[in-house]
Amino acid sequence: MSQQAVLQAKAPKASESTIYKILIIIGLCHLLNDAIQAVVPAMFPILEKSMGLSFTQLGIIAFSLNMVSSVMQPVVGMVTDKKPMPYALPIGLTFTLFGILGLGFASSFAMIVLSVLFIGLGSAVFHPEGSRVAYMAAGSRRGLAQSIYQVGGNTGQALAPVITALILVPLGQIGASWFTIVAALAVILLVYIANWYKQRLIARPNLGKKKSISVGKKEGLSKEVKKTLSLILLLIFARTWYSSGITNFYTFFAIKEYALTIKESQVFLFAFLLSGAVxxxxxxxxxxxxxxxxxxxxxxxxTVPFSILIPYVPPTIAFIFLILTGFILMTSFSVTVVYAQELVPGKIGTMSGLTVGLAFGMGAIGSVGLGYIADLIGLQTMITWLGVLPLLGLIAFALPTDQKVWEWNNPK
Structure with missing residues (x-):
């Protein structure tokens, strides 16, 4: 019997059916939530012109959005692992609604930062609990369930260039306020999800609370689990810094190097983000x-051959390479979440908050760092060196196999 067959035999029973209706709705809510977040970097070219902001200031805006989400997600996850809170989902999106409304009418740099803090807080509440809903509805197909959930978010992020081209360029900053309608729709859908979530907890109160040998009350995490978790987080660091660099700054590179308009440059970014969602x-x-x-x-x-070559090739080839890079790099996005959840069973929200939240946090630090580097040594040089980050993927070979992780948590 193959290793994968053994793992499938040890997976949750097939009788635990996958609830696709819930997965699709929570995935759609993830799309709406992240589409709203995508408005922030999508506004960068608009704000850079209208307010005369520097790359460093744009990085600070991205930092404010992502760091709040990063810091709060693991905290929310730890709290809800102990006491699940179904109605935190619509409440979190209400924070986002107020944030996007403020962003549309902000008249100063400080007001923009305050508005994105509200958006980040809403995201911090949504993501761990959204991932828990996906886990609860997954049945025996955890990888697929997490992919359905995460692809919603990545599709929402991919809409940023479309938002810029169709809404923000014609309407300007005030166009962001239209996304309060999107936030309101998400709140309504999440009230439905929260009601299902509450009933599910009543029917199966111990769902997702399996104890693990790796995380006992006295021992805490074992050395092997700590080391593996550190490796996963380092891989997320490399992946997210690269994605952050492309998402926040590649449009400026394309405008300068290829003499593109803002709308034309958004097509390149859309190709990268949409292929990443796929x-x-x-x-x-x-x-x-x-x-x-x-x-x-x-x-x-x-990803490495394409990421290194992107700054050196003509625009048509760069477009193709961005598609390939986005697709290949993001195949691991939902996988790292599931890997961490299975590494530390019973800590679904904490592991989701740590892996997805850390991704936002690393993006936040990366946005400020890369913006500063671009101001210091030039945008082209920064984009060139960005391509080597996926080489850190070599450390993935040091990860324990799926079989080994299962054995750690299921000793004979």
């Missing part, structure tokens, strides 16, 4: 079949 969807099912470690390793290292 990669996110396929990553989970591929991991269910070929193993999580294998997909994580592949996603990082297979």
């Amino acid at each position: 990669g996110t969807f396929f990553g989970g099912p591929l991991a269910d079949r070929f193993g999580k470690k294998n997909i994580i390793s592949f996603s990082m290292l297979a």
Whole structure:
């Protein structure tokens, strides 16, 4: 019997059916939430012209958005692991609603930062609990369920260039306020999800609370688990810094190097983000079949040839390479979440908050750092060096196999 067959035999029973209706709705809510977040970097070219902001100031805005989400997500996850809070989902999106409304009417740099803090807080509440809903509805297909959930978010992020071209360029900053309608729709859908979540907890109060040998009350996390978790977080660091660099600054590179308009440059960014969303969807099912470690390793290292060459090739080839890079790199997005959740069973919200939240946090630090580097040594040089970050994917070979992780938490 193959290793994957053994793992499938040890997976949750097939009788635990996958609830696709809930997965699709929570995935749609993830799309709406992250589409609103995507408005912030989408506004960068608008704000850079209208307010005369520097790359460093744009990085600070991204930092404010992402760092609040990063810091708060693991905290929310730890709290809700102890006491699940179904109605935190619509409440969190209400914070986002007020934030996006403020962003549309902000008249100063300080007001923009305050508004994005509200958006970040709403995201921090949504993501751990949204991931828990996906876990609860997954049945035996955790990789697929997490992919459906995460692809919603990545699709929402991919809408940023479309938002810029169709809404923000014609309407300007005030166009952001139209997304209060999107936030209101998400709140309504999340009230439905919260009601299902509450009933699910009543019917199966111990769902997702399996105890693990790796996380006992006295021992805490074992050395092996701590080391593995550190490796996963380092891989997320590399992946997110690269994505952050492309998302926040590649449009400026394309405008300068290829003499594109703002609208034309958004097509390149849209190609990268949309292919990343597609990669996110396929990553989970591929991991269910070929193993999580294998997909994580592949996603990082297979990206390298394209990421290094992107700054040196003509625009048409760069467009193609951005599509390939986005797809390959993001196949590991949902996989790292599931890997961490299975590494430390019973801590669904904490691991989701740590992996997804850390991704936002690393993006926040990366935005400020890369913005400063671009101001210091030039945008082209920064984009050139950005391409080597996926080489850190070599450390994926040091991850334990899926079989080994299962054995740690299920000793004979």
